[in-house]
């Protein structure tokens with residue numbers, strides 16, 4: 001875990017710093033002084049974590065909103081020029097590490113896929129410069145935004161395509177607030193499949209409520225032939241890598257929350273199919289689509305929300321229950337990493353005899369799958385022969401293999417939390433609150449953790 005996190009941070013810092021330098025932007029991203037934003041109004045009256053956790057308050061600074069967190073990603077810096085917030089996106093090929101052990105030749109913005117999250121406030125005048133460093137033309141569409149037709153970004157329809165080496169400016173006033181996205185409307189089949197997409201979040205001018213945590217997750221899927229590193233964009237349905245913010249579990253940062261936090265998760269999808277996103281231990285309220293806010297009387301509760309292609313959704317919930325809670329796509333293949341689809345179905349087949357014969361020819365051969373595919377998690381190195389290929393299921397938790405990859409992460413809710421930065425580690429289960437074994441084959445060793453956490457019902 002620490003290895004992965006330090007790698008990610010180093011990568012982000014290295015990539016981000018050189019890029020920001022190139023664009024002439026300075027860190028930090030959230031300081032209003034640096035960016036010359038208008039004076040921030042007083043913080044919302046809703047009691048937040050501030051009274052108990054000064055460190056958390058400092059993080060929010062004087063911004064009139066809780067900054068969006070893009071796990072494994074970043075927020076795009078801006079500069080104020082004559083009253084206009086100016087952003088700069090650079091469309092370019094990017095190398096994206098999906099998880100340790102797998103690097104992908106993707107396309108994106110500013111060295112990242114998804115591109116950095118653009119954050120602004122309703123009423124802002126924004127100018128977004130787009131420089132094309134791809135080898136082919138592109139354009140950017142601002143999905144769900146009310147703007148002049150000539151700024152809508154459909155290549156050929158609203159503007160000429162942006163040729164390689166050219167920079168275009170999009171400029172409009174934000175007349176709404178909500179969860180939106182940006183993506184190309186050029187070479188449709190290829191550019192989004194290669195990872196070109198990003199969030200455009202517009203905060204309300206007069207927030208009706210305060211959230212403590214505001215996350216955004218871009219769902220996506222890819223086909224990267226095992227052993228290779230460039231997505232095949234001609235694939236229509238048979239994708240084999242499924243990502244949150246272009247990372248696959250166990251390469252996805254957890255969503256860290258304090259007990260009692262009001263949490264918003266914004267989800268988006270420009271892939272070829274829908275992703276039913278499921279949360280454990282809580283139910284969330286559906287508060288927003290890319291069409292705008294749903295009045296509170298119209299919110300509805302879900303534990304699984306389908307994110308259809310070409311949509312955004314925002315959900316909110318109060319982090320009531322401490323623990324480690326799974327958040328994942330509920331399509332079973334979408335919580336798996338690269339796998340060949342031409343594998344024979346051997347569930348229920350006795351392979352003992354054939355395994356003996358093959359082992360005579362192939363030393364170390366192991367027949368798997370007769371009782372199900374869980375064995376793959378234990379022997380997750382079965383793809384180790386292929387370079388740049390993640391095992392199907394690789395995550396390991398405190399009790400053993402998690403048996404998932406792909407679109408899976410963990411919402412980590414803690415009673416005590418000094419900082420939202422970093423990973424607080426696995427949940428320390430109170431004694432007597434973990435499922436326990438009451439019967440089984442004699443002599444089978446118990447898992448260490450189960451003994452540690454005890455069995456007595458409270």
Ligand SMILES: [Cu+2]
Pocket residue numbers: 242274275276329330331334407
């Ligand atoms: Cu999915």
